[in-house]
């Protein structure tokens with residue numbers, strides 16, 4: 001049986017890097033060397049300098065490429081380093097059509113950095129294909145998708161956007177942080193570049209900051225390799241190892257978190273103090289069918305809006321289990337406040353235009369027992385009723 005036919009779960013553990021060929025060690029060795037001795041005067045080995053290529057980082061790069069179904073992977077110092085480096089594929093005068101409820105850091109680089117280098121952008125609601133078509137310009141080179149989006153969990157049709165992009169000779173970039181290749185494979189749906197904050201589900205333990213990119217085209221891979229080496233925002237070897245350790249349990253972690261998230265979403269949906277629940281696994285979510293079609297499940301992140309900001313504050317101060325923090329995709333549940341955290345970099349009017357109100361909370365569901373989470377939420381909400389009344 002070749003590795004090719006292994007299922008995703010098996011590939012997480014059994015791949016070319018399952019043991020070190022020199023010692024048999026069942027963990028990828030951490031190669032700290034920055035430089036590599038060359039034994040010939042003028043014929044050099046594969047490795048020469050660790051910014052360009054390092055065997056530990058390379059092991060992670062090969063693993064993510066295989067898991068996403070691509071030909072080449074790249075590891076960066078953070079998700080933003082991966083995203084920023086991918087944007088360097090563009091040149092002055094190019095234009096990006098980008099989803100409007102994009103990650104706050106991506107919003108920042110597009111509006112405040114790329115704009116200074118003459119790279120233009122148009123934000124659109126990517127769930128509306130007509131709006132996407134209307135935003136296309138002769139110089140559009142990239143369609144930038146994040147699905148489900150952050151924090152409102154809107155779902156974009158990756159296949160439809162990729163077809164539009166191809167028809168206009170443009171690339172499709174997909175930020176796959178929320179679902180990971182365990183649940184969604186953008187390259188198979190036609191995307192050209194998949195991007196990750198590996199800080200989140202891929203590593204999964206809130207203990208490393210990392211970013212990944214994967215392409216399915218060799219030529220695009222060469223260009224990105226050139227940019228990774230030129231820009232130099234590579235992932236360190238200890239951190240590459242931590243991401244690989246996290247990857248081994250990706251499937252089981254997600255399975256549990258998704259089950260919990262779905263139960264919590266259903267609980268919140270029926271609670272009288274909860275105004276809205278945003279979760280693509282709920283049958284009344286506007287893109288419920290699309291999510292079912294293009295991904296294996298709805299993921300482990302949901303958002304919900306309470307009746308007022310006062311109530312939201314009270315709830316956060318009273319809920320005990322989740323950590324109240326930025327970030328997501330960890331073994332522990334993480335509750336965050338998008339208006340002040342992930343989208344703090346976005347001006348208030350832009351935020352409100354996108355429906356990110358001061359009563360919106362985002363929850364990344366972890367591995368706790370779901371009954372404990374529901375009891376905790378229930379308690380915080382019923383205390384809140386008493387106070388707010």
Ligand SMILES: *Cc1c(COP(=O)(O)O)cnc(C)c1O
Nearest residue numbers: 078079080103175177197199210
């Ligand atoms: C966190 C995140 C990023 C940025 O990644 P860092 O590792 O924090 O640089 C990008 N996109 C999404 C969807 C994220 O959640």
